[in-house]
Amino acid sequence: MNGAILRLEGVTREFPGFVLDRVSFTLEPGYVMGFVGPNGAGKTTTIKLILGLLRAEAGTITVFGMDMRRQALAIKRQLGYLGEKLALPDGVTAEWVAAFLSRCFPTWDGGRFQGYLRRFGVPRNKPVRALSKGNRTKLALAAAMAHRPRLLILDEPTSGLDPLVRHEVIEALRDVVAEEDRSVLFSTHIVSDHEAIADFVTVINDGRVIASEPRDRLTERWRRLTFRVDDPACGLDARLRDVRRQGSHVTAVTDDYCEDLRRTLGRVASGAVEASALSLEEVFRYLVGSNRSRGADDI
Amino acid sequence: MIWLVWSDLSLGHRSSLATVPLAAVLMTVLALVMGPGEAAALALVLVTMMAWGAGLRAAYEDDKADAWTLFRTLPIAPAWVVASRYLSGLVLTLLFGLAVALPLALLGGGPRPPVTVYVAVGAGIVLTGLFQAVYYRFGYRTVSTWFRYGLLLVVFGTMLLARLLLPGAGGATFLAGLAAWAEANSALLPFLMAALVAVIYVASWLYATSVFARKELT
Known part of the structure; x- marks a missing residue:
């Protein structure tokens, strides 16, 4: 258990009308953890706490054995994140994204990024505003994976996509995950998405983890x-x-x-x-x- | 760091950069119609309004693209994110100043623009600094509301205060004294003004850095 990629122990955070209550789970290397829960269960709050966008009032969070509060940059260099709201400016192209992120990540692999774009069928020179929502998601996914992150965190990446495109995105993700043996925390309220790729499931409801175990078990x-x-x-x-x-x-x-x-x-x-x-x-x-x-x- | 500043200029400030030549054209037209002397009086309004508009536009672009979340999930120190915005804001305000100064200098017949342009650039830099501090503390929606009404408050408040505090002969004496002091220290004054502008800008920069590094993104 020492080599856990991600570990949460008793993580608590209170908001008016909602408490994330002593959330604990562990993600081991090479696993894809489906983080499941209904809307408002606390999935995004948990992910924001992991990413250091929010601060826990109690409990500990370690990523690669490090504390986000003290070693944020070292952790983020090995982390890929794709959220529900795609944080990509309208006017940029895939080329621009590559140029920008290559300055952020020492391990950025331009060839790999271009490979993902080809594989996902995302045009390189079209601005984000001209891409379909599915292609925007695939571009963001390619951007989140091209620096070979040890941990990929996906927060409702298929939300708002039509079933066909959602299926495409999940397929693309499943192929990549299967080939590259990376650790993934994949949050969604669409449980069927987890059937395709998750080999470990953590269920959260009303701010509490109610199950966390291998999907097969x-x-x-x-x-x-x-x-x-x-x-x-x-x-x-x-x-x-x-x-x-x-x-x-x-x-x-x-x-x-x-x-x-x-x-x-x-x-x-x-x-x-x-x-x-x-x-x-x-x-x-x-x-x-x-x-x-x-x-x-x-x- | 330079690439971050360039990214900010080419993304958040892209449309504002496009207005730099527009400012030059506008000032040229004003100088031709009103004469360089009278047109120079409008430099303050032009530069501060453009600096304010540029800050607002960049904040809007940030908000639309959820840029704070993007930056905070990337391996970029929050201090760098804030620094890039402050440096790009400074570059842009200087460009606005240049766009206004060049036509005035060329049409005014002298190599140097009138002093009002320096005052305008200083005011633009101070406004940019204050805008960014409020933006990083409270976010786009608050800063857009505050500065809309804040500017009106500053303009009318200043007029009202001047009317209330400097009435009649006493006020005139005070202003005359101020002018005399400025005249006597004309060599020192630009440096004092520049130092004051720099202190305000750097203080707001430090404040914004500290706020953004601790900010929770709910």
Whole structure:
């Protein structure tokens, strides 16, 4: 764990009407972490804290083992960032962006940047204002990656794009990430985007991290179960949620699919217990839904 | 650092740079119509308004492109970002001054422009410094509102104060005394004015640097 690319421990920041509450997670080298949460959950606030655009009131944030407050420039030289609002002036071209960023980053690779532009189909000499929104996003993505950052932070980069262009951007990102083995923190509320590239998922809701684990493990333990029972009124295991009965036919969801649950259900079920995987989007819905109802119970 | 200043001039100040020749043309026309002496009196208005407009335009471009976020996520020290804006603002104000001074000097028949041009450039530099300090402290929306009403307040406030504080013979005596002092120290006066302008500009620069380095971008 010493070589973590990014580590947040108990990061807290309070605003009027919103608290980012003791956020903790770790991104290991080579992983793509999907940072998922509904709108207003605290994703952008967390990213701004990581980037040093906001200051935490409690907790620690280390990037490449360094503290942003003390070693900001050293960290930012190895960091690529692409936000929801594309910070590119209207009048500049891709050539201008390359010339500018090559002065900022000692590791800037002009050939790589041109390669990305060719691959993404972004014209080099058109001003940003003349580019489509998809091409602007791809240009910003190329600009964020051409200095070979050790960590790429993407904050809702596909927001506002039509589904086709969004798919193109995600495809481009997936190819690059797969080839170059870089660490990525990818925030979006569009969960399906994570299906394509994330191998680690952190879910945040109402300012709190409610899950942070490898995507495979998350989708392994979350299952939809279908089985029949002899006694339609029989009690069922507490690990089952969203239980729906139709006579003797039962469907339910669990976040703890394991041998013990299979054995327990085997005792009440008449016949086989069928288990099917949930999509990441379904898991996300259950996670956020249960977190909200738990919050309501607390009140 | 030079590339940052150049980037700021070629991006944030691009449209303002285009108005430099316009200022020269305008001053030439004014000098031809009114005579260089009377036209020189308008140098103060022209240079300060153009400096203010250039600051506002650059702030607007920053705001539109979310430039603060861009800069703060790049490996550029906040002090450099502020320095580039102050240096480009200074260059631009000097260019405005030059654009106004050249026609006045050429049409006035002398190698040197009238003293009002120096006063205008000094006022333009002070205004640029104050504008940037407020901009880095409060952001584009606030600075555009403050300076719109602030300029009106300064102009009418000065007139009102002059009327209230310098009435009748007492006021005239004070002004006469001031003029006499300026006459007696005419060799020293330009240096004093230049030093005052430099102190105000550097102080606002330091303030803006300190504010921007600590600023949270919500």
